[in-house]
Amino acid sequence: MRAVYINLESATQRREQLDRSFASADAHGWELERFAGIRVADPSYSGPRLRHSGKGRTLNLAEEGCYLSHRGVVEKHAAGGEPFFVLEDDAVFARSSLAILNGFLSSNASEQWDLIFTDVMVLSASRMVDLVRLKQGIAPRTVKVIDLVGEKFAAASAYVVTRHGAKRLPELLQSVDCESRPYDMALRDLINRRSIRACVLFPFLTAVGESGNASQIQDTATSSADYLWNTFRRMVWIGSNREELAPTITDISTHYVDDEVRDLGVIVAAMASSRFKLK
Numbered sequence: 001m002r003a004v005y006i007n008l009e010s011a012t013q014r015r016e017q018l019d020r021s022f023a024s025a026d027a028h029g030w031e032l033e034r035f036a037g038i039r040v041a042d043p044s045y046s047g048p049r050l051r052h053s054g055k056g057r058t059l060n061l062a063e064e065g066c067y068l069s070h071r072g073v074v075e076k077h078a079a080g081g082e083p084f085f086v087l088e089d090d091a092v093f094a095r096s097s098l099a100i101l102n103g104f105l106s107s108n109a110s111e112q113w114d115l116i117f118t119d120v121m122v123l124s125a126s127r128m129v130d131l132v133r134l135k136q137g138i139a140p141r142t143v144k145v146i147d148l149v150g151e152k153f154a155a156a157s158a159y160v161v162t163r164h165g166a167k168r169l170p171e172l173l174q175s176v177d178c179e180s181r182p183y184d185m186a187l188r189d190l191i192n193r194r195s196i197r198a199c200v201l202f203p204f205l206t207a208v209g210e211s212g213n214a215s216q217i218q219d220t221a222t223s224s225a226d227y228l229w230n231t232f233r234r235m236v237w238i239g240s241n242r243e244e245l246a247p248t249i250t251d252i253s254t255h256y257v258d259d260e261v262r263d264l265g266v267i268v269a270a271m272a273s274s275r276f277k278l279k
Contacts, residue, residue: 002077003030003085006069008037014089017209025093028102030085035076037089038068050179059182067183070156071173078166088157090208094239097205100141104201105160109145114165114196115187119204119237120153121229125268127152128232132272135203135236143201148191151200154229156184158206159198168196204237228252 003022007015015034022032039045041061050064059067070086077084083105101118104110122128138144161169172178172195178186191198208230231248234240257265270276 001030001082001084002033002080003087004033004035004073004077005087005089005091006035006037006066006073007089008039011037011089018087018089018091021092021209025095025098028098030098035069035073038065038072040065040068051176053176053180056180059180063182067179067186070183071170074161074166074173075170078161078170080166081163083160083162084166085158085160086156087206091158091206092209092239093206094237096141096238100143100238101160101201101205104143104145105162110162111164112197113162113199114168115191115198116160116162117148117156117198117200118158118160118206119155119208119233120148120151120200121155121226122232123152123154123229129268129272131202131236133274133276136274138203143203143205145199146202148188148198148200149194150192153188153200154184156187157208165196172196202236203240204233207234207237207239224256228256 005018007018019032038047040049048068050059050067052058073084073086085101097118101116104116110116122131134144172190173186178190181189187196187198190196231245231252234245234248253262
């Protein structure tokens, strides 16, 4: 099966990091393939452009390139007859990521889904508490399947398109409603409308590396939110390492947390603990 990562020609460091991370995982039949990311802002670009419905904001050129790149991967591999893994180039793997994913894909449980995400951005603080508590009760090398209908999530940095999804997704991504949204929001809308069926495996089988905090799409106004959300992704994936995360947690505490909010954080942390019992 193919794992296809989207990578701009200029992003050589990201390419090297992803290649190393993928090589460190037990590949178990997966082949890694690069898809050249589409850069609409390039003066030489003469490919397709997105339409806009007139509702909501217009996508910036980087977001448009992201959408076209993902759609290009889907269209290229949809007719292949087997699942394929779509990745952005800031994805990272644990040694057992692909083995666990293979186990799920070979089970009957995978048949009901069009898309299977291996991680997402969790946007709700209360949902973060729920997931931390859930993770405490999951045995090693075991994952829970979370239906993404109604979930407040973002990002499309790692997801499998199943055989069922490959039949549906290419046509859906051609619609003007989808083309009018950032790619991850277009997928979320399709999921919530039940046009496609999608889940995420938890604990997450992938995460984003440090390069994910320097988004090639988002502007600086949203970078602090991405920083926090990406840190949570790295907390609750199968390769989580508290020592590696410690400098990031310290940085967040220093720059974002005052004394009053710190007190609230202690209460929320207690509610996430396995020692906390609901009435």
